[in-house]
Amino acid sequence: MTRLNRRQFHQSLLASAAAASLPTFASAEATPILNARVSSARLAPAKYPETRIWGYDGLTPGPVLRARQGERMTLLFRNDLPQASSVHWHGIRIENAMDGVAGMTQSAVEPGADFLYDFALPDAGTYWYHPHNRTYEQMARGLYGALIVDEATGAPEVDLDEVLLLDDWRLTDEAQIAEGFGNMRDWSHGGRIGNWITVNGDGAWARDVPRHSRMRLRLINTANARIFSLDTKGLEGWVLALDGMPLEAPQPLGDLVLAPAQRADLIVDVIADEGEEAFLVSVESDGGYAIAAFPVGGAVRQERLAEPTALPPNPVPALGDLGTARHAELRMEGGAMGGMRGAMMGGQMTDMRDMAAQGKVWAFNGMADMGDTPLIDASRGETVRITMTNDTAWPHGMHLHGHHFRQIAADGTLGPMRDTVLMTRGETVEIAFVADNPGDWLLHCHMLEHSAGGMMTWLRVS
Template sequence: MTTISRRGFLAASAAFSAGLVTAPTLTRAAAADGFRTLRAEPVSAPLLGPDRPTAGLWGFDGRAPGPVLRHRVGETLRVRLDNRLPMPTALHWHGLRLPNAMDGVPGLTQEAVPKGETFDYAFDLKDAGTFWYHSHQRAWEQVARGVYGVLIVDEAEPPQVDQDLLLVVDDWLLDRDGRFVEETLGALHDWGHGGRMGNVVTVNGRVRPDISVRRGERLRLRLLNPSNALILALTFGSLRPTVVALDGRPCRPHPVSENGLLLGSGQRADLMMDVDAEPGARIAIADQAYDDPAPVAHIAVADDVLRETPLDAPLALPGFEAAPVLDLETAVTADLLMQGGAMGTMDEAVYNGQRMGWRDLVRVNRVWAFNGVAGDLDTPLLEVPRGRTATVAIRNDTRWPHAMHLHGHHFRIVERNGRPVPDAPWRDGEMMGSGETMRIAFVAEEPGKWLLHCHMLEHSAGGMMTWLRVT
């Protein structure tokens, strides 16, 4: 995968290290009709420390990132979006199986919610897991400013752990005074290259926090990469975490790779591990995806010991063996060619129904294309009846990595670079390196229009989006 030089931390941010603050759960009382209000609004957040609030951010209920919503599987989520931003917005519920009208994609499933107005989202929570919600209107700006939050759906019988911790790893582009950099939003350089990259990395809105644990504790770590374009490859020092879920779906337990836990934009992972480090140890969680590995947080082992013998319960989540049955023999099929970007081979594409040359596409920031179309959503990539299997063969003919995300469904990779992939985990997003190919398969579920796009948000806005119709 392309190596990209990380922009250094601001010098001022290096001095701030606080204890881990898990994002708070939404506690505002529900209205008489059962809806809880999420107020989208401009906020200031102490990204660089309590005495240095960052201006220029947007979020929910005075926070950026927004509050954590927590429910149990089988419950009904009822959220009223109250838009107090200076522009329209909408909420996409990332990774969830839900009615198409609730998917939150302006121009495809709903109209954007104007400033000063509200929109009600209500749907049953079919699956337990780690999910998130975020703006899908000008996402390249609104998500970069903090218009997102986490949704945790607990199992009916959660696994036995001593701590259930959330780690939201994001990057922010700030100036030397700690203010959010607005001037480069929408910059063509970012759109045509690797996307907007920050110079300050936070975990739950804090720079390099400490995670306090005790020897012998069993941890569940829920990790989310909500960034516009940052790629993470997280390592855990001497600790040995087990991956038990990916993108909210339980998977066959397996250790984190020696190359690190790879998370592209929008991806999540649940880890479980028994803390076997000695009291007093301080272990870095580091990102080694780039050419200058850096810690993003530290696990600090307290002096007292909880237990010397690990719990008997398995390091696994229930339900990882259950999965939809893929019928590849009768699948509805489609091909998807990804082109464009800096140093690419694309010299023309269709935009707004007209074929345009590269220079004209650059003038309107449409520098990527799927199957020769630069983001027009007039025609679906494919139509598939509900209950049928569909496959999409994707080829990345660009010089850049991409994080492909399918709305409303989880898929399996059945082939990568011409080779079968047996027993791949179910995911709603997957990273693709330059020149790679993969074939994904899924079972069409809820009828409606479902977006398929690169979740590196500048790439999506620049033309890397299409959709499929479930009939």
């Protein structure tokens, strides 16, 4: 760590837009409405105009939706955007019809129309929601929010439970969201990377805390394509959950990498002295920069609390025999410097030049976009293995809908349950899961320009 300078990270822009909260759904007398609409937010200092954004309830991030494990969530999505949209409940193992994938699990909700979402919440944890129609544009305009499912029992003892949504924005000199969402350079390279980082819509996010206070920090990477490498200063603690799923035992907090869509639940103690600041730090190529600050005043207790215990496990079925599991292979191809000459599109072989003219520059197993045949057709309850190879020059964050999986290491050990895995250039990763949720489910790269550019396939659980 070479420096911590919050003002120099982005020299011309500051932001201030905070997430709000809705009441617990089980106690609501009327069906809550989640309204996607054009709005504005103060993403720059007062000398700049407000930024036009798209937000749920006109906010970016949208309201924090919160309920308790085992409850149902029921809300009416109303679309007042100039584009059709939908809501995907990222990481929640819900009924297929509620997954929110336009063109697959439901029709896109046209401007002026609405759609009723109603589903059970089987798992406690940190999740989020975002559109699944023109996702690369709608999320870049600010359309996303947190979905928190509190533990029915066994929640950890903390002084503060804070949700932190990490994002980057591509802003113009007038503090407006830059257009060019179909920029083929973004699509064929690392995706749309912004020039301005926020936490909860705020480029100088801060929260006053006392020394020795204990916080649960729920980190969510909502960026289109940016991979966040995170560190802390003046905080010490543990990772308790990844992608909503509790670890079997708390792991000491060190460097933390979050690909787009990934989440981490941390328990951290404030160890900075009174009058100092603790920080959440984004580690960049030229040093570390504070993206969230915790000014320390007073002390809540004389000594730190004891080390936390593991969170209660969620009811995810255990893997069956991996030796007899149904198996599929997935090869990622294309992109800049990838060497792919063409792929199947619309039932015919198409060369790279014609693919690019149609906005497609990536492929899975030689096919751009989804074909008529699923990658795997599994019976309900069957254990499935997928070997994925990144034969491209770029990293990819692979996200499976409707399920959580474990990564199988080369020595056969199993990693933690996740719904998104980051794969670096040339890497091969094997995942395994129990196909216990019936329906047709997406498997795609969550670098949103990569997905739109052809990196998506699907599974069927029947």
